[in-house]
Amino acid sequence: MRSHYTADKYHLLDLNCNSFTNDCAGFLTGGSIPAFVRDLPTDFLDTISGAALRPAGWAMYSRPSPVLPPSPGQPRTNPIASSLLEAVASQKRNNPPPQHPHQHPFPATKSLAGLMLQRPIRRRFRTLPTKPPRSRRDIHGPSGLRAVSDDSADL
Structure with missing residues:
Protein backbone atom coordinates (compact mmCIF):
# COMPACT_ATOMS: atom_id res chain seq x y z
CA MET A 1 0.00 0.00 0.00
CA ARG A 2 2.89 2.35 0.70
CA SER A 3 3.96 2.41 -2.93
CA HIS A 4 0.37 2.79 -4.15
CA TYR A 5 -0.59 5.80 -1.96
CA THR A 6 2.03 8.48 -2.52
CA ALA A 7 1.70 12.26 -2.75
CA ASP A 8 2.28 12.35 -6.48
CA LYS A 9 -0.53 9.84 -7.11
CA TYR A 10 -3.16 11.68 -5.04
CA HIS A 11 -6.19 12.88 -6.97
CA LEU A 12 -9.31 14.42 -5.48
CA LEU A 13 -11.67 12.23 -7.49
CA ASP A 14 -9.82 9.03 -8.32
CA LEU A 15 -7.35 8.28 -5.55
CA ASN A 16 -8.26 10.17 -2.39
CA CYS A 17 -8.62 9.65 1.36
CA ASN A 18 -11.80 7.61 0.85
CA SER A 19 -9.91 5.21 -1.41
CA PHE A 20 -7.15 4.88 1.18
CA THR A 21 -9.64 4.31 4.01
CA ASN A 22 -11.46 1.67 1.98
CA ASP A 23 -8.21 -0.18 1.28
CA CYS A 24 -7.18 0.01 4.95
CA ALA A 25 -10.57 -1.29 6.07
CA GLY A 26 -10.28 -4.12 3.56
CA PHE A 27 -6.79 -4.99 4.78
CA LEU A 28 -7.65 -4.83 8.50
CA THR A 29 -11.18 -6.21 8.60
CA GLY A 30 -11.87 -7.68 5.20
CA GLY A 31 -14.79 -5.27 4.79
CA SER A 32 -15.16 -1.93 3.08
CA ILE A 33 -16.48 1.50 3.87
CA PRO A 34 -20.03 2.24 2.68
CA ALA A 35 -20.44 3.06 -0.99
CA PHE A 36 -22.03 6.44 -0.25
CA VAL A 37 -18.81 7.48 1.53
CA ARG A 38 -16.54 6.18 -1.23
CA ASP A 39 -18.61 7.95 -3.87
CA LEU A 40 -18.89 11.36 -2.15
CA PRO A 41 -16.60 13.21 -4.60
CA THR A 42 -18.46 11.82 -7.60
CA ASP A 43 -21.84 12.56 -6.00
CA PHE A 44 -20.76 16.13 -5.32
CA LEU A 45 -19.65 16.63 -8.91
CA ASP A 46 -23.09 15.47 -10.06
CA THR A 47 -24.68 18.47 -8.30
CA ILE A 48 -24.98 21.94 -9.82
CA SER A 49 -22.25 23.32 -7.55
CA GLY A 50 -19.96 20.43 -8.35
CA ALA A 51 -20.48 20.86 -12.08
CA ALA A 52 -19.55 24.54 -11.77
CA LEU A 53 -16.38 23.69 -9.86
CA ARG A 54 -15.35 20.74 -12.01
CA PRO A 55 -12.96 22.60 -14.39
CA ALA A 56 -11.19 24.51 -11.63
CA GLY A 57 -11.10 21.53 -9.29
CA TRP A 58 -9.83 19.21 -11.96
CA ALA A 59 -6.91 21.50 -12.77
CA MET A 60 -6.15 22.24 -9.13
CA TYR A 61 -6.21 18.65 -7.92
CA SER A 62 -4.79 16.91 -10.94
CA ARG A 63 -1.61 14.96 -10.52
CA PRO A 64 1.48 17.16 -10.51
CA SER A 65 3.91 16.86 -13.35
CA PRO A 66 7.16 15.04 -12.59
CA VAL A 67 9.19 18.05 -13.73
CA LEU A 68 9.54 20.56 -10.93
CA PRO A 69 9.95 24.25 -11.71
CA PRO A 70 13.43 25.58 -11.05
CA SER A 71 13.84 26.85 -7.53
CA PRO A 72 14.42 30.57 -7.31
CA GLY A 73 17.84 31.72 -6.20
CA GLN A 74 18.30 34.67 -3.93
CA PRO A 75 15.05 36.67 -3.92
CA ARG A 76 15.32 40.12 -5.42
CA THR A 77 14.68 42.99 -3.06
CA ASN A 78 12.66 46.01 -3.99
CA PRO A 79 14.49 49.13 -2.73
CA ILE A 80 11.28 51.18 -2.43
CA ALA A 81 9.53 48.49 -0.40
CA SER A 82 12.60 48.02 1.80
CA SER A 83 12.90 51.75 2.54
CA LEU A 84 9.18 52.02 3.29
CA LEU A 85 9.34 49.06 5.66
CA GLU A 86 12.38 50.51 7.42
CA ALA A 87 10.66 53.92 7.80
CA VAL A 88 7.56 52.37 9.37
CA ALA A 89 9.66 50.20 11.70
CA SER A 90 11.81 53.14 12.87
CA GLN A 91 8.73 55.30 13.47
CA LYS A 92 7.22 52.54 15.59
CA ARG A 93 10.46 52.16 17.57
CA ASN A 94 10.76 55.91 18.20
CA ASN A 95 7.08 56.48 19.09
CA PRO A 96 5.75 53.52 21.10
CA PRO A 97 2.01 53.51 21.75
CA PRO A 98 0.95 55.05 25.09
CA GLN A 99 0.28 52.60 27.88
CA HIS A 100 -2.99 53.16 29.75
CA PRO A 101 -3.45 50.26 32.18
CA HIS A 102 -6.94 51.33 33.31
CA GLN A 103 -8.31 52.09 29.88
CA HIS A 104 -10.79 49.61 28.51
CA PRO A 105 -9.42 47.94 25.37
CA PHE A 106 -12.62 48.46 23.40
CA PRO A 107 -14.24 51.89 23.93
CA ALA A 108 -17.53 50.85 22.31
CA THR A 109 -17.86 47.95 24.75
CA LYS A 110 -17.06 50.25 27.66
CA SER A 111 -19.72 52.75 26.62
CA LEU A 112 -22.27 49.98 26.14
CA ALA A 113 -21.49 48.57 29.59
CA GLY A 114 -21.82 52.05 31.11
CA LEU A 115 -25.12 52.61 29.34
CA MET A 116 -26.44 49.32 30.66
CA LEU A 117 -25.46 50.27 34.22
CA GLN A 118 -27.13 53.70 33.94
CA ARG A 119 -30.47 52.35 32.68
CA PRO A 120 -32.52 50.87 35.56
CA ILE A 121 -35.28 49.49 33.31
CA ARG A 122 -34.45 46.98 30.65
Missing part, protein backbone atom coordinates in the same frame (compact mmCIF):
# COMPACT_ATOMS: atom_id res chain seq x y z
CA ARG A 123 -36.60 45.26 28.10
CA ARG A 124 -36.27 41.52 27.74
CA PHE A 125 -37.97 39.13 25.41
CA ARG A 126 -38.98 36.04 27.32
CA THR A 127 -42.02 34.17 28.54
CA LEU A 128 -43.10 34.55 32.15
CA PRO A 129 -41.75 31.64 34.25
CA THR A 130 -44.64 31.80 36.75
CA LYS A 131 -47.42 31.43 34.20
CA PRO A 132 -47.09 28.53 31.75
CA PRO A 133 -48.29 29.24 28.21
CA ARG A 134 -51.74 27.96 27.32
CA SER A 135 -51.28 27.75 23.59
CA ARG A 136 -48.75 28.26 20.85
CA ARG A 137 -50.03 31.82 20.39
CA ASP A 138 -49.30 32.55 24.07
CA ILE A 139 -45.73 31.34 23.59
CA HIS A 140 -44.93 33.27 20.45
CA GLY A 141 -47.57 36.00 20.38
CA PRO A 142 -48.49 37.87 17.22
CA SER A 143 -44.97 39.25 16.77
CA GLY A 144 -43.11 36.09 17.76
CA LEU A 145 -41.93 37.09 21.25
CA ARG A 146 -43.44 38.83 24.25
CA ALA A 147 -41.68 41.86 25.75
CA VAL A 148 -41.52 42.03 29.56
CA SER A 149 -40.30 44.99 31.57
CA ASP A 150 -37.87 44.00 34.32
CA ASP A 151 -36.30 46.21 37.00
CA SER A 152 -33.63 43.71 38.02
CA ALA A 153 -29.98 44.47 37.26
CA ASP A 154 -29.15 41.11 35.68
CA LEU A 155 -29.59 40.42 32.00
